[in-house]
Amino acid sequence: MSSNFVIDKTKKEIMSTLIKGGKSCLITGATGAGKTTFCYSLADELKMNPVVINCGSTQDARTSLLGYFTLEDGNTKFQQSDFLSAIQKPNTLIILDELSRASDDAYNIIFPILDFRRNIRVDEMAEGHEIEVDSSVRFVATANVGIEYSATRSIDRALQDRFMIFNLPYMTKREMKKYITKEYDSETAEAVSPLLDIYSYTHKMFAESKISSRLSTRAVLDCLPLVQTFSMKQIMESVILSQFSQDSSSIINDANIIREYADSIGIYN
Secondary structure, three states, X not given: OOOOOOOOHHXXXXXXXXXXXXXXXXXXXXXXXXXXXXXXXXXXHHOOEEEEEEHHHOOOHHHHHHEEEEEEOOEEEEEEOHHHHHOOXXXXXXXXXXXXXXXXXXXXXXXHHHOOOOEEEEOOOHHHEEEEOOOOOEEEEEEOOOOOOOOOOOOOHHHHOOEEEEEOOOOOHHHHXXXXXXXXXXXXXXXXXXXXXXXXXXHHHHHOXXXXXXXXXXXXXXXXXXXXXXXXXXXXXXXXXXXXXXXXXXXXXXXXXXXXXXXXXXXXX
């Protein structure tokens, strides 16, 4: 996903300048807004090598972030994790993806690499070896923040203070159409126009607390390969509506509200 339409040029330049100068940045925003893809874009702009660390899979933090023991020729050998290897590689941008899903143990490991210490003590290595973070390594993190994300946690304030925080909003309908026209073609953008109307409508209804969730940017883009083969009605019924609440005991539910709007703009004609 291009970052040109999801964050303004000045904000992107500020982030690039901060990261280049050694300050870590945290990008917050809703799911499917393009946070991780934007981090790749930053790495490309800074001419750095991106390494993504999925913080949501760090429940066994020491194994995930530091490493594990293997058996080799009858002897145990410590195998460094991808994270531990990455912080030692020059010109690396480490993307701490889904930071709000990390465990407390993971936070405790990450803390010292983000402040003036820039090192990690690894007791599993001989003599409690300390690994230094390469001076050219930089950090950026992503997080879903809000009550609608049930598996996330509040990020410790002390950890937050180690980042400059920026919010990445969803694309508007206009930005989405512009992006699709640029990345695909005007014919595809026109064919998907009814879906963009639905996208915009779900955001409006969500803002007014009339539905419990909204279509993400990613969800719409994932439907693009379908528009040449399936009708918009088929895409609505089989793909889009399945992402919303469909409580059979209630006439007024998210899916029915969206279905009624889709009918009003001619999708079911």
